[in-house]
Amino acid sequence: MRGLTVLRLLAFLAAAVAIAPLIGVVAAAFGDGRADIAAADLVRYALTSMALAFLVGLSTAVLGSVSAWLVVMHSFPGRNIFAWALALPLAAPAFAVAYAYADLFDVAGELRTWMRAVPGLDWGPQMRSLPGAAFVLSLAFYPYVYLTVRAALVNQSSQAIEAARSLGCSPTQALVRVALPLLRPALAAGVALAVMETLADYGAVQFLSVQTLTTGVVRSWFVYGSLEAAARLALPLLGAAALLLWIERLSRKGRTDEAARARWRPIQPTPLEGGRGLLALAFCIGLLTLGLFLPAGWLAIKALDISPDWPRLVRAASHSLGLGLGGAIATVILATCLALSAERMPFTARISSLGYATPGAVMAIGLLAPASLLWQNVPGAVSGLGVGLLLLIYAYAARLMAAALEPVEAGLTRVTPSMVSAARTLGRSETGAALAVRLPIASGAMLTAVLVVFIDVVKELPATLILRPFNVDTLAVIADNYARDERLPNAGWPSLMILALTLPAVIWLTRKITASRPGDLNGRH
Amino acid sequence: MADTDAMVLVTGVSRVFGRRIAIDRADLTLMRGRILGLLGASGSGKSTLLRTIAGLESIDAGTIAIDGRVVSTPGLALAPENRRVGMVFQDFALFPHLTVAQNVGFGLKGRADRDAVVGRLLERLRIVDQSQAFPHTLSGGEQQRVALARALARDPAVILLDEPFSSLDGSLRGEVREDLMETLRETGTSAIVVTHDAEDAMIMAEDLALMDGGRVIQTGTPRDLYNNPTSVAAARLLGPLNLVEARVHQGVATSVLGQKSAILPDGPVRMGIRPTDLRLTGPAQGLQARVASVSFAGGYCVVRVKTDTVALSLHLPGEAPRTGDVVGLTVDPARLMVLPD
Numbered sequence: 001m002r003g004l005t006v007l008r009l010l011a012f013l014a015a016a017v018a019i020a021p022l023i024g025v026v027a028a029a030f031g032d033g034r035a036d037i038a039a040a041d042l043v044r045y046a047l048t049s050m051a052l053a054f055l056v057g058l059s060t061a062v063l064g065s066v067s068a069w070l071v072v073m074h075s076f077p078g079r080n081i082f083a084w085a086l087a088l089p090l091a092a093p094a095f096a097v098a099y100a101y102a103d104l105f106d107v108a109g110e111l112r113t114w115m116r117a118v119p120g121l122d123w124g125p126q127m128r129s130l131p132g133a134a135f136v137l138s139l140a141f142y143p144y145v146y147l148t149v150r151a152a153l154v155n156q157s158s159q160a161i162e163a164a165r166s167l168g169c170s171p172t173q174a175l176v177r178v179a180l181p182l183l184r185p186a187l188a189a190g191v192a193l194a195v196m197e198t199l200a201d202y203g204a205v206q207f208l209s210v211q212t213l214t215t216g217v218v219r220s221w222f223v224y225g226s227l228e229a230a231a232r233l234a235l236p237l238l239g240a241a242a243l244l245l246w247i248e249r250l251s252r253k254g255r256t257d258e259a260a261r262a263r264w265r266p267i268q269p270t271p272l273e274g275g276r277g278l279l280a281l282a283f284c285i286g287l288l289t290l291g292l293f294l295p296a297g298w299l300a301i302k303a304l305d306i307s308p309d310w311p312r313l314v315r316a317a318s319h320s321l322g323l324g325l326g327g328a329i330a331t332v333i334l335a336t337c338l339a340l341s342a343e344r345m346p347f348t349a350r351i352s353s354l355g356y357a358t359p360g361a362v363m364a365i366g367l368l369a370p371a372s373l374l375w376q377n378v379p380g381a382v383s384g385l386g387v388g389l390l391l392l393i394y395a396y397a398a399r400l401m402a403a404a405l406e407p408v409e410a411g412l413t414r415v416t417p418s419m420v421s422a423a424r425t426l427g428r429s430e431t432g433a434a435l436a437v438r439l440p441i442a443s444g445a446m447l448t449a450v451l452v453v454f455i456d457v458v459k460e461l462p463a464t465l466i467l468r469p470f471n472v473d474t475l476a477v478i479a480d481n482y483a484r485d486e487r488l489p490n491a492g493w494p495s496l497m498i499l500a501l502t503l504p505a506v507i508w509l510t511r512k513i514t515a516s517r518p519g520d521l522n523g524r525h
Numbered sequence: 526m527a528d529t530d531a532m533v534l535v536t537g538v539s540r541v542f543g544r545r546i547a548i549d550r551a552d553l554t555l556m557r558g559r560i561l562g563l564l565g566a567s568g569s570g571k572s573t574l575l576r577t578i579a580g581l582e583s584i585d586a587g588t589i590a591i592d593g594r595v596v597s598t599p600g601l602a603l604a605p606e607n608r609r610v611g612m613v614f615q616d617f618a619l620f621p622h623l624t625v626a627q628n629v630g631f632g633l634k635g636r637a638d639r640d641a642v643v644g645r646l647l648e649r650l651r652i653v654d655q656s657q658a659f660p661h662t663l664s665g666g667e668q669q670r671v672a673l674a675r676a677l678a679r680d681p682a683v684i685l686l687d688e689p690f691s692s693l694d695g696s697l698r699g700e701v702r703e704d705l706m707e708t709l710r711e712t713g714t715s716a717i718v719v720t721h722d723a724e725d726a727m728i729m730a731e732d733l734a735l736m737d738g739g740r741v742i743q744t745g746t747p748r749d750l751y752n753n754p755t756s757v758a759a760a761r762l763l764g765p766l767n768l769v770e771a772r773v774h775q776g777v778a779t780s781v782l783g784q785k786s787a788i789l790p791d792g793p794v795r796m797g798i799r800p801t802d803l804r805l806t807g808p809a810q811g812l813q814a815r816v817a818s819v820s821f822a823g824g825y826c827v828v829r830v831k832t833d834t835v836a837l838s839l840h841l842p843g844e845a846p847r848t849g850d851v852v853g854l855t856v857d858p859a860r861l862m863v864l865p866d
Binding site: 414416417418419421423424425426427428429432436437440463 | 576579580581604605606608610611612614615616618619620621622631632634676678685695858
């Protein structure tokens with residue numbers, strides 16, 4: 001029925017939470033404070049960000065789509081394990097991968113020393129450079145492309161290819177004329193996600209000495225204390241975020257509809273015999289090694305050399321865990337409020353997704369202006385610690401609302417409109433029907449959303465750096481602190497502990513995603 | 526009949542979605558304890574009308590009263606949960622996270638009362654063995670019975686059934702229909718059944734309303750409507766129909782099929798005859814036609830014939846002529862329908 005209901009009101013509130021920091025950024029950027037940014041610096045940062053985004057976009061497109069095409073369309077040893085394992089690098093924070101490779105290829109490092117001594121080679125990639133950063137971020141973010149392209153390949157069903165074959169196409173022609181065009185939207189969506197993450201990254205690029213808009217935002221705040229300068233640097237990032245989000249959403253229009261899913265039949269993979277099978281195996285092992293095993297292993301070797309500061313690590317781990325869970329639960333509650341009305345308020349739902357493409361640093365800057373007002377005007381009302389933690393969770397929720405909204409919305413599609421109508425005619429109000437029918441049915445999807453947000457929050461660095469209360473360090477923050485001091489073995493410990501927190505969740509999620517099939521109701525929970 | 530006997534009274538109801546008029550000044554009456562069929566093609570507005578009665582859609586004009594109480598006007602809509610209506614949905618809409626017993630008891634408050642009502646309904650509808658099963662493990666017929674039990678559990682003033690058989694196939698359909706009718710009659714429940722299937726409507730309903738283009742175009746008993754439709758749309762809704770051009774002159778309509786008196790102004794009209802009401806005679810008698818095709822349809826044959834001016838279809842039990850035969854056709858004038866053009 002029409003009018004403002006409780007559910008709609010909650011949805012508007014959730015959307016307001018997501019949008020407010022973005023408005024804060026724009027307001028701060030056009031504020032009358034001093035913002036001494038040289039135009040040349042702004043252009044340099046922007047060009048570096050664009051170049052990095054281009055390189056990462058290109059290489060994640062290749063790595064993600066080749067690995068997805070190998071795993072879905074072919075059978076070779078280990079295929080079933082790689083189907084989910086290839087997404088595991090999502091568990092590793094990009095800055096940890098950067099630490100490992102920078103150290104591995106350091107001129108004075110063990111590897112380069114050994115190479116000079118034994119094969120007599122004095123060469124190695126320069127990781128502290130734009131190509132080095134692109135290499136690291138591509139390994140960290142290719143799973144976004146892998147997962148979206150893989151899903152599209154699995155969804156497309158053998159019928160489209162069989163129809164092409166029956167109309168006279170050879171297998172190669174069917175691939176070129178039917179399968180590849182069908183993949184284009186998924187590829188665009190995956191690359192858009194990888195580029196969003198690239199633009200949002202702070203820890204890895206900062207460590208590799210690449211100056212992007214995001215490092216500029218954080219520096220403006222920390223070094224110059226200028227909110228206005230930070231906000232002005234954040235504006236192009238906001239524009240890019242909106243563009244990427246638009247590309248990602250646009251690409252969804254081409255996805256498989258429900259009717260096609262009902263007729264879905266699995267693709268019969270082509271067996272890769274002998275050398276070709278081994279080549280495919282080597283590609284997958286190589287990618288997984290470069291993206292996860294090598295950096296994690298190298299950090300572990302380095303970390304074992306020293307005795308860590310356990311009390312500090314444990315305290316930081318408890319902060320990461322607490323903020324991760326708190327942030328995840330708050331985000332999923334807000335996303336659920338939005339999802340319950342999303343069908344009738346599509347614009348509100350979409351606009352609140354803008355935060356997802358917005359870098360955490362920008363989100364934090366957007367919250368600083370209202371936060372300082374709060375601190376100045378309500379002294380003693382809430383402790384600084386409480387407000388700080390609240391702001392941090394707020395920033396996570398605003399940034400990750402869309403990440404949680406997607407699985408929750410998908411879960412709610414299992415509730416047909418007639419189920420809600422049935423609950424209404426059986427005596428429940430709109431809110432009552434949501435509590436008794438819609439939420440219990442979507443509970444599994446809500447758990448998925450909690451895990452998705454948890455993984456992102458535990459890995460998050462820039463917003464945490466800017467907004468965290470004094471003395472509240474997360475694992476990501478102390479890893480960054482150690483890395484700034486070039487104490488790599490020390491940075492290894494918190495990085496590996498982040499991995500220990502996120503890896504089980506990533507394994508559970510990727511196994512669940514890769515095990516599901518089109519038309520599947522995602523299991524009965 | 527007095528309005529006090531009306532369980533549901535729909536008066537001049539309209540519902541507009543954007544530019545599309547889904548319901549156009551509809552009038553409808555469901556008498557207490559009776560089963561009313563609402564028959565129409567897809568998009569005719571019948572399901573929307575049912576949803577407005579349930580309170581799931583608001584209305585833009587008119588009033589809806591249930592058991593003497595106005596529940597919908599353009600400015601006011603009593604919430605669905607407060608209307609005392611039970612609804613059985615096309616897809617049954619069973620809650621997948623609840624067992625059969627929990628589904629049936631969903632709308633009841635108070636544990637003791639709930640267990641007693643659920644037990645009685647499960648027994649009546651012969652699904653007591655499945656009380657702890659989840660809906661996805663049930664057959665289509667069992668799911669339908671659970672949906673009916675759930676709707677009956679709150680002792681509603683009226684039960685609304687939206688295409689209750691459309692997701693059931695052939696043999697099961699007839700069986701479930703019988704069960705449903707028996708239960709509704711035993712419980713003395715007033716019910717509105719929405720369907721697009723003429724056979725379902727005529728077998729189940731004691732009173733019938735025909736909908737077309739958002740309007741209720743005719744109401745009456747199924748037999749009356751079948752034999753005396755007042756429009757081509759109404760005649761077509763109730764079954765296959767042959768239509769030919771005709772003309773009224775001084776109260777008599779004339780066509781190739783024959784003549785029939787008609788209270789219509791002079792001018793062109795249409796004359797209709799059901800395929801079951803055309804008879805074959807010898808080749809030299811009646812209207813001369815050539816058999817164009819013969820198809821076997823189980824209990825009868827569909828015979829398509831052509832005269833010099835019209836093509837007609839016959840449903841013939843028993844022996845059928847062969848394609849190419851010349852046949853004669855006779856028509857009982859009483860079976861002819863004169864329909865405004």
